[in-house]
Amino acid sequence: MLSYQHIYHAGNLADLHKHGLIAHMLEYMTRKDKPMSYLETHAGRGLYQLDALEAIKTGEAAQGMSKLAKFYPPEHPYTKVVAKTRAEHGASAYPGSPLIAANILRMTDTIHLCDLHPQEFAALRESMRPFGGIFHQKDGLEMALALTPPTPRRGMMVIDPSYEMKSDYAVIPRVLFQIWRKWNVGTVAVWYPVLANGAEREMVKVLKDCFPIGLSSEVRFPPAREGHGMIGSGMFILNAPYGTDEEARRIEGHFRKL
Template sequence: MLSYQHAYHAGNLADVQKHALLATALDYLTRKDKPLSYLETHAGRGLYRLDSAEALKTGEAAQGIARVADRFAPEHPYTRARAAVTAEHGPAAYPGSPLFAAALLRPMDSMTLAELHPAEASALREALPRHRAQVLREDGLAMALSRTPPEPKRGLMLIDPSYEVKTDYDRLPGIVQKLHAKWNVGIVMLWYPVLTNGAQTAMVTALRDAFPDALSHEVRFPPARPGHGMIGSGLFVVNPPYGLADEARRLTDLFERR
């Protein structure tokens, strides 16, 4: 259950979609001079290296960020956050979502990050020494339900499971509905893989039925290697902030032109 290691997949095309939309949402939220809460349920280690043995073994970063980085303008929040991380950690560094958030949030904002894997949680704490972040080694979905609504109530939650637990597809629509009932002003972003076997289909249908005004965005790309089941990436966003749908359309065009 705790075998998933994102180091093999960091900087892949799914990361590009997810992190570009996350950075866009946080950039919009931080324009207002009011504090916000950022919560993440499956935070990982926060910092990855694209020249690591794991990344080189799969080649997913070479097919991902290495091929599309120049499609993002220097002023894009995705580019700015990556630049802040590589300036500190070197050109081969790639931020996970916690470091994207840390690069864009302000001292007045709060971060609560859950990561159950002991080695990943330890690495995450080391990756965030300068930032005000509470790192919790606990089940992320339980954390999400117990800590909503956060204070301040204005904010965003990223739910980014590995889907190693196959029942996640069945229970996540209900969890997202409970979170929204408790925190109706919060932005809730759920990432999911698009798979050849369609395991995500019923979950996405249930979410769209429950939240007809949400942003539901999917991109497609070739499998990372022969026989690999992931052929795309999806992000479902409850209470999408202004401008996020425009960025989603731009990403759709980027992936279609890739």
Template structure:
């Protein structure tokens, strides 16, 4: 199924959690004078307009990045703020970067990016803003399996599916473990929704049992609207860069009042 479009949810609380961790991880990779590779299995369109009809329809960004900026949820030196400022300097004050453009902010000459997106509407939009990357209009899991271990060998893989296919919860622990075996030095970051029916719980249990040194960051918040199933955001990260656990703890404290 390919019905999901992130424009309705860009900049929401889950994005804030995911992108704050991603930006810190990428900043850590970029701090060393060695090239790295960034890979993403479900890249989306890369750039979002928070005044678009889709964003206005849900209003999720108002409770997410807009509130976070107004209330200083992110410290002034946070890497996500620098990425956001760079994107808005080019695309205007209502722009919000998806993970591809967040990654773009930290890439240096010699670094490499591979972005996969299968959606027939999202891929052309991604291509319009992601000329810095190798683009794959293909299944993201197949791309990752084909390219890992990448060149350069240092790097980060973000797995961020829509979970439209309920079987993703069952198959992702196996996919993640296979990729981790092939790329034992890679940072592998999986985002998942925390759902009221606890559909995610088995997947998280499998991942933590198989990768006890991984970093689990899970935050909760009230549903975006009555009947909405997502009540939080989770990230499971294998080989987390130094300092990422501190950011996860800081975010847990920020999100605690939102439950």
């Protein structure tokens, strides 16, 4: 939906889960001296300022980023990108997944970023200007189907919709199956919220039934404020790089201590 803006949620506990795993996978994949593609269906702005009124209003960034040092050591690729982003853009800066990816990928890699929201898309192009990339202002799932298999064929896709449209829960498994048929060598990571009302459960069940080889990682955390429906974060990953399961368990262990 065109109403969703991630600035209200950037740097929250779900981002600590999702972005930590994305950074870990990309760092591993770039160790191999072969070019790769990175595709993101719902990219957002790329760069956020957590002292913005929108971020302060929800309190989610304060809840999340206060745990960064507890969850990730200084040498972790996610921690490194956060530190680099703050050195370049100020102490309140936070890198979204496009900026995290761009800081880990190489000049030989190809980046496709998509967002339908006009303001978010314009901000994305501006924040990614130093890195380049191919930008798509269109429906992210349509882009995913149109570009798979990508060139280079080796690569990773992140599917991260807002889920403000309840139909997303039914659509995502169908789209993932279509992507898999066209690009069964790709690493495809689907993020989803874990909700108090359990709206995501049927989708997760379908994903696990259709793709028993997939890696599922879920964490729980206290709601950011009274009545807030998101109580956790989930990642479902096809063709997860070696060691991702171990990293997921490590992250999940930290969340269990909250």
